[in-house]
Amino acid sequence: MSLPVLHIGNKRLSTWSMRPWLALKKAGIAFTEHLIPLDQEDTRERLLALSPAATVPVLETAGGHIWDSLAICEWAAEQAPSLWPEDPAQRALARSVTASMHSGFSALRRELSMDLQREKAAKDMSVACWADIEQIQALWAHVKTGEGPFLFGTWTIADAFFTPVATRFDTYAVPLSTDASAYVKTLLNDPVYKEWKASALEESWDAPFH
Numbered sequence: 781m782s783l784p785v786l787h788i789g790n791k792r793l794s795t796w797s798m799r800p801w802l803a804l805k806k807a808g809i810a811f812t813e814h815l816i817p818l819d820q821e822d823t824r825e826r827l828l829a830l831s832p833a834a835t836v837p838v839l840e841t842a843g844g845h846i847w848d849s850l851a852i853c854e855w856a857a858e859q860a861p862s863l864w865p866e867d868p869a870q871r872a873l874a875r876s877v878t879a880s881m882h883s884g885f886s887a888l889r890r891e892l893s894m895d896l897q898r899e900k901a902a903k904d905m906s907v908a909c910w911a912d913i914e915q916i917q918a919l920w921a922h923v924k925t926g927e928g929p930f931l932f933g934t935w936t937i938a939d940a941f942f943t944p945v946a947t948r949f950d951t952y953a954v955p956l957s958t959d960a961s962a963y964v965k966t967l968l969n970d971p972v973y974k975e976w977k978a979s980a981l982e983e984s985w986d987a988p989f990h
């Protein structure tokens with residue numbers, strides 16, 4: 781059977797694509813990747829050919845196409861259960877913080893867009909963005925077990941969802957608590973993330989068409 785194909789956006793920019801890419805790699809699930817450049821004249825048409833959501837990531841499997849970063853991560857966790865914590869209460873908590881990231885923090889997402897090629901520099905931010913930054917740190921402090929470097933000790937999907945946040949905190953030189961800084965460092969020094977980043981730094985970029 782042929783390998784699943786993970787359709788992704790530009791590695792430099794696509795936070796949603798990064799999450800399942802990290803999860804599949806961490807799970808040791810073999811896949812090939814296919815990049816669809818974002819913001820080009822034919823992007824929407826190419827995305828619509830993959831899913832009615834017209835977004836990346838999409839995982840093309842023998843059983844069908846799966847879209848949405850969280851759905852793809854859940855597919856991976858069915859094969860590699862260690863992508864979530866083993867303890868049911870911790871697993872529920874991990875799903876809660878992951879869902880918070882998946883559906884929230886819109887000011888942070890809007891104002892501090894991920895760009896792995898951007899030169900590190902602070903930026904003016906709205907009150908709403910500062911509130912998101914505070915809330916994320918509070919979330920981390922609430923769940924972090926202290927038993928390992930990641931939120932739930934070993935690496936889980938929750939860490940995949942916060943890795944793009946860590947890149948934003950780094951790129952935009954956001955001042956953080958000591959614990960939050962240490963966690964950001966852990967995420968950014970992770971070898972699997974570094975593999976993604978190395979490709980992102982090599983990407984060329986065609987100007988957006990609109």
Ligand SMILES: N[C@@H](CCC(=O)N[C@@H](CS)C(=O)NCC(=O)O)C(=O)O
Nearest residue numbers: 789794795796818835836837848849
């Ligand atoms: N909730 C979706 C969001 C996916 C999303 O918004 N992806 C962006 C790229 S990062 C996209 O495909 N945008 C459509 C476009 O650029 O035309 C997920 O988790 O996968």
